[in-house]
Amino acid sequence: EETKSWKKLINISVSGAAGMISNHLLFKLASGEVFGPNQPIALKLLGSERSIQALEGVAMELEDSLFPLLREVSIGINPYEVFQDAEWALLIGAKPRGPGMERAGLLDINGQIFAEQGKALNAVASHNVKVIVVGNPCNTNALICMKNAPNIPAKNFHALTRLDENRAKCQLALKAGVFYDQVSNMTIWGNHSTTQVPDFLNARIKGLPVKEVIKDHKWLEEEFTEKVQKRGGVLIQKWGRSSAASTAVSIVDAIKSLITPTPEGDWFSSGVYTNGNPYGIAEDIVFSIPCRSKGDGDYELVKEVIFDDYLLKRIRKTEAELLAEKRCVAHLTGEGVAFCD
Numbered sequence: 001e002e003t004k005s006w007k008k009l010i011n012i013s014v015s016g017a018a019g020m021i022s023n024h025l026l027f028k029l030a031s032g033e034v035f036g037p038n039q040p041i042a043l044k045l046l047g048s049e050r051s052i053q054a055l056e057g058v059a060m061e062l063e064d065s066l067f068p069l070l071r072e073v074s075i076g077i078n079p080y081e082v083f084q085d086a087e088w089a090l091l092i093g094a095k096p097r098g099p100g101m102e103r104a105g106l107l108d109i110n111g112q113i114f115a116e117q118g119k120a121l122n123a124v125a126s127h128n129v130k131v132i133v134v135g136n137p138c139n140t141n142a143l144i145c146m147k148n149a150p151n152i153p154a155k156n157f158h159a160l161t162r163l164d165e166n167r168a169k170c171q172l173a174l175k176a177g178v179f180y181d182q183v184s185n186m187t188i189w190g191n192h193s194t195t196q197v198p199d200f201l202n203a204r205i206k207g208l209p210v211k212e213v214i215k216d217h218k219w220l221e222e223e224f225t226e227k228v229q230k231r232g233g234v235l236i237q238k239w240g241r242s243s244a245a246s247t248a249v250s251i252v253d254a255i256k257s258l259i260t261p262t263p264e265g266d267w268f269s270s271g272v273y274t275n276g277n278p279y280g281i282a283e284d285i286v287f288s289i290p291c292r293s294k295g296d297g298d299y300e301l302v303k304e305v306i307f308d309d310y311l312l313k314r315i316r317k318t319e320a321e322l323l324a325e326k327r328c329v330a331h332l333t334g335e336g337v338a339f340c341d
């Protein structure tokens, strides 16, 4: 492989590294499937006191796999060490919800973690670090993290809604009897919660508006929407734990969408900071929006979307939920006294 020209090593920090999602994700990162075959990586893994033994096991397995691109594996429980010079921070570690819980039920427990990790990123990570928050409730955790990291551009923070986008594409493809790759322009608006809005108005199947292909509009408004909104919860009921493999896949998709140019005419969804958004969505929250990237790690918001009454009504509802979550974590964003509904 003399012709291979290696890129400069990048540092990827992963929290919750001893958990189920990471156990799928880390091996994908190490294999080159995410950042490409010429990109050497260092994995810096964050665990907790409780998980440090398991994390040592994870590191051993990564080393024993002899991945040619994996140049360094380090582990620790101090984010100020593990996030040092991170160019990507994949924040997975958090208490997951159990059967019957809503994701917002985790606000208090997990918010603290993301405040601390935001401070650590601010202090020691690369100043252009890209942060993907997976731990729930991920939108508000991303907001907390961002507010505690004032030296990192706000637009670098993402909340993972790609899993919802993938779920929505799958359901539309099944209903229309096409392969999922025929479904494009799929937006998830808002919160990664049961108020999220899978947008069948702007999505396309074989390049046509979904409503022209799927004539049963009642199915779209009711069954489809609810199925996507509740997919995570139903999965928890089945497995007794939250989704791990498909979440890892969607993290890979989310990263790839930022480092490869978005195909002409298409877009992807990500939970991003709303300041300056062109849709009239409340500012200063993290809201899932259609995005496009040139492949440089950055993105822009897609303006060519349409709205109807149904879509707007649903967007207002998920927006209200995020504003309420934000009020409930004011003590963690440096904005005063928390007020939870």
Ligand code: LMR
Binding pocket: 097, 103, 136, 163, 231, 232, 233, 235, 242, 243
């Ligand atoms: C999911 O969507 O599967 C995850 O966010 C886990 C959960 O709480 O639903």
